[in-house]
Amino acid sequence: MIVRTRYAPSPTGYLHVGGAWMAFFNWLFVRHSRGQFVLRVEDTDRSRSTEAFEAAILEDLRWLGLDWDEGPDVGGPYGPYRQTERSGLYQQQARSLLEKSAAYLCYCTPEELDAERQRAVAEHRPYRYSGRCRDLSAADRDRLAAEGRRPTLRFRVPSGHPAIVVHDLVLGRVEFNPEDLDDFIIQRSDGTPLYNFANVVDDRAMRITHVLRGSEHLSNTPRQFLMYEAFGWDHPQVAHLPVLLGVDRKKLSKRHGDTAVREYAAQGYLPEALVNFFALMGWYPEDGRELFTIPELIERFRIEEMGRSAAIFDTQKLDWLNGVYMQGALRRSPDRVVDLVIGCLQREGLLDGQVSPERRAYVAQVVAILGERLRLPRDILTYGDFFFRDDVVYDPQAVQKHLKGAEMADLLRYLQRALAAAKKFDREAIEAAVRGAAAERGVESKVVIHPLRVALTGKTVGPGLFELIEVLGKERVLARLARAITLIESAGSSAAATG
């Protein structure tokens, strides 16, 4: 048997990490099983679905490297893959349930149902549909229709049905009492299908063998199983994966902000880091290994090893993982890292839209000397913004610590002369000049190194000083030193004036 799974997003928003995480495990499971992955767009809620969101979701899945064998864009033998294009099928199947009396027309209006619901809440009892339209005669239906009511189609939960047992691949055996279920609507009064129904019809029509979904759907399972039964179909295997929680311990949703996959892409996260991180939430190999390539993940994944408890989406570890993958990318394809960093600098307005080859080479140099400090592209801001600003932004604390006093101005002036005199301006020559100057002034190297760093970069953290000076170039180094000297002297004189 060929394993077939599906991911069925509804295009009512951007793909968020919770959805991506689900898609990932469907994909991982099916790739491990050498099966087929189907993408189905659940756009039956037409008021909230848009084509733009659909396109965006596909794009984000592709960015993550999750490929599908059948879907709205590539087609396939069981298409179409958009629910709005399958209405004929739903209507046909709805009719079949109606004919079997497994479903019935319900003429209750939303207002009436709402009132029933509110009454139930007020009386502290669980709301269940009254079943008012369960046994309507043809005459009743004609009368109700004559009032202008458009009926919905309700599924008839068989009475006296034995317990519904779900053998979940992750949760194990879960039992539901059919008495707790009421007749539910499967088709709106406008004839469009509802999620539960469309899901069953499509999963069957698309030959889906395994349904991996979030455990928020567990309570839908008995209803769906009942429908499979009414149709006389076997149901697919189900597996309910834990829900992903935000740091507030609530189900991850758009409300959490910054949970859209494209936001991570925009921030320059590496898709392979995100995917590796996804794998570690809910699934962990016994040996405690954490870094996996995609093929390794596919090879080692076992759905039986899936965890059952909800996990909190906490990005601390993701940032670390991204750093690890960044180092790999830096070694194998530095251009890729340079692109990401350029994107970040552009968003911050530190780089123009049009990047010349020279400018690009310069960024590459900066990236090279930043090395392992780059975990995320934005780290370039904390460690190397001064490479891209005309004026150094001085960190007040750094200045306070290293850039004050007349002797310091003197020392910097001395350094300025030493650097100006340097014939070559490469790393070795710079180091020789700086250390030489320190020796001539009879001080330890670090006594000049720290102030020099602050004078040139405005901060106490960053790449190696000599490399940084080389990349900055003689002209800018001398200019910045001059400015720092003026800064110290004006601070000194104003202090003297006020003191």
Added chain:
RNA sequence: GCCCCCAUCGUCUAGCCCGGUCCAGGACAUCGGCCCUUCAAGCCGGUAACGCGGGUUCGAAUCCCGCUGGGGGCACCA
């Protein structure tokens, strides 16, 4: 309120099925130290968890029951 799921360090988790090898292991984060021109990295070390109560057993993180806590669901949303 009703139904269902879950429960090990702050976080992701290993161990649980097949009780002893677990005064609970790893990773991220955090705190110290080393290294070093700074930071980061690296290396060394530390803090930190079996929710509670009952059983069963010679022995329970592991099995059973209850409680508590957390989460999800109860739509003409998906």
